[in-house]
Amino acid sequence: MIGEPHFLDAACYHAAPGFIDHLKGEIPEPYRTDDDLLTVMGPSVQAYWIRNLWHKPFTAEFGSIKEAAAVLRGMQRNWAAYPVRHARRTTLIAETLPRIPARPKTFPFIVPDAPMGSFTLIDEHTLLASADCSSPWPNGELSFAEDREGPPSRAYRKLWEALVMAGSMPGPGSRCLDAGASPGGWTWALASMGAQVTAVDRAPLDDSVMAMPGVSFMKHNAFTLKPGDLGPFDWLFSDVICYPPALLEWVQLWLESGMARNFICTIKMQGRDWDRGVTERFASIPGSRVIHLWHNKHELTWLLVRDTPNP
Ligand SMILES: C[S@@+](CC[C@H](N)C(=O)[O-])C[C@H]1O[C@@H](n2cnc3c(N)ncnc32)[C@H](O)[C@@H]1O
Known part of the structure; x- marks a missing residue:
């Protein structure tokens, strides 16, 4: 039914940039591959070379961009888009959702407790998403407001x-x-x-x-x-x-x-x-x-x- 989440007995592993081959060696054969996002059926296994793990992924069908955003927004506030297929449409859905602060963060700060979900499109009218992700950052990405003068290295x-x-x-x-x-x-x-x-x-x-x-x-x-x-x-x-x-x-x-x-x-x-x-x-x-x-x-x-x- 349109808008109904259909939960999969699966987990989606989003590879750390550049380390998809390491990740492939850690997990069973993927059921589907969306660029660096590997969906594997069955319970999740320990994988180290990830930037984010999507627990309890679901698919949901939708008609319009507004409908897709409403499905996600009905679950929680924060959603990070991972645009792969229909990348423009994925971005348009993200733009219809509440904005995620993109400004580099000033150290120190406390990890936000509001969950960060993730979504992508598997076809023009179907979301693949998870409201329960391992990383508190959108697609695992974190940037700090840097000090360009004090430290002698960026480590x-x-x-x-x-x-x-x-x-x-x-x-x-x-x-x-x-x-x-x-x-x-x-x-x-x-x-x-x-x-x-x-x-x-x-x-x-x-x-x-x-x-x-x-x-x-x-x-x-x-x-x-x-x-x-x-x-x-x-x-x-x-x-x-x-x-x-x-x-x-x-x-x-x-x-x-x-x-x-x-x-x-x-x-x-x-x-x-x-x-x-x-x-x-x-x-x-x-x-x-x-x-x-x-x-x-x-x-x-x-x-x-x-x-x-x-x-
Ligand atoms: C990646 S760098 C460290 C960068 C540093 N954390 C920073 O923030 O600037 C690694 C360092 O390990 C040092 N190193 C390698 N073997 C070592 C050893 N056995 N004992 C002490 N230092 C060692 C190297 O000299 C090098 O400076």
Whole structure:
């Protein structure tokens, strides 16, 4: 019937940009493919290389653009269009729906609790949509109001995104270890929040970051520093370029020592492939999760955040 949602026993996986082949290796054979959106029948499976997962997808038939917008609007306010087939028509439906703020976000902010739905068109008169998506951002895309002068690299956006997703962050006086810190984007972000940062790298920090209050630098291999040499820390960060098993081994040392409470580490994949086994070992660490952030490239982010969310 026109306008009635028809729920599918399926999930739609929206691939992280550039990583659809990784995603295809993680999920069963798709039932349909809409550019980077893969619909797979049956319950959802764990997939890391996604920007968004559409739970409980449905199709709905409609006559006019207004009718399509009314179907969606009848369910909730926020809908992100993913224009693939009939892209112009998809955009026109989006323009008929309440506007989603597109302005870059100023860090820090709290993840909005209003759900963000997603939709596309599978033909001229049929929506494929989900009101229940894993990402709070439209199509998983997040942009920050950037500081073009302070930080020496743009890597700080990745840390900001991870902290927003964590819902908790260092504050004035928090003790932070930043491993693989050079040239200093993450250290800049942490010191700007008032944290005390021990930055470790084989390469130096940018002078401007070095001079920030609360920053101390050690020129060292982070992995040969033992927790007892440096700890305790409220937050341990790593953006070290290394093989994932080396990072896991080092993280386990810190977990066993009890000398770090919260962890955010990028798992950088080497070569064209990715290390699924090690990724799953990270993900199985109790209380933690592994996600692909919008600002991640060929890497995933492991988060273990034990502090309660910031109010
Ligand atoms: C992606 S960069 C880090 C960027 C940094 N997070 C920022 O925001 O500017 C990776 C860094 O890891 C460092 N690195 C690689 N192996 C390391 C090791 N064993 N110990 C410490 N640093 C290491 C490199 O020198 C490089 O500066």
